[in-house]
Amino acid sequence: MSQNQPTTTGTGTNLAELLDDLDAGVFHQKIGHALSAVATGVVQTGKAGKVTITLDVKQIASSSQVDVSHKLTFVEPTAKGKRSEENTTSTPLYVGKGGKLTLFPENQGKFQFDTQGDAEKAGQNANA
Numbered sequence: 001m002s003q004n005q006p007t008t009t010g011t012g013t014n015l016a017e018l019l020d021d022l023d024a025g026v027f028h029q030k031i032g033h034a035l036s037a038v039a040t041g042v043v044q045t046g047k048a049g050k051v052t053i054t055l056d057v058k059q060i061a062s063s064s065q066v067d068v069s070h071k072l073t074f075v076e077p078t079a080k081g082k083r084s085e086e087n088t089t090s091t092p093l094y095v096g097k098g099g100k101l102t103l104f105p106e107n108q109g110k111f112q113f114d115t116q117g118d119a120e121k122a123g124q125n126a127n128a
Contacts, residue, residue: 047077
C-alpha cells in the first residue's frame with residue numbers, strides 16, 4: 001500500500017451529496033457560479049483565471065462531529081484587469097464509519113416524542 005493513500009475503510013464520503021449539504025446547498029451553487037464566471041472571462045480575454053476551494057475541518061468539542069469551514073475564492077479575468085471574490089461559510093457534519101461525512105448521523109434512531117400515544121396505539125392494535 002502506498003504511503004499517500006488513506007488507511008480508512010468503507011465507502012467514504014459521497015462528494016456530490018456532501019456538496020449539496022454544505023451551507024444548505026448554497027455552496028454548491030456558488031461553485032457553479034464561480035466556475036461559469038471565470039470560464040466566461042477566460043474565453044473573452046484569453047487570460048487565465050482561477051477557482052480555489054478550501055475546506056478546513058475542526059472537531060466540535062469531544063463529539064463525533066466536525067465543523068467544516070468552506071471557502072470559495074475565484075479570480076475572473078476582465079478586459080482591463082481582474083475581478084476577485086472570496087466567500088467563507090461553515091457547516092457542522094457527522095463523522096461516520098470510515099470517516100464518511102454526512103449532515104445527519106448514519107444510525108439515527110427513532111425519536112420518542114409521544115410515548116403515551118405509542119402505548120395507547122399498541123393497546124388498540126392488540127384489541128383489534
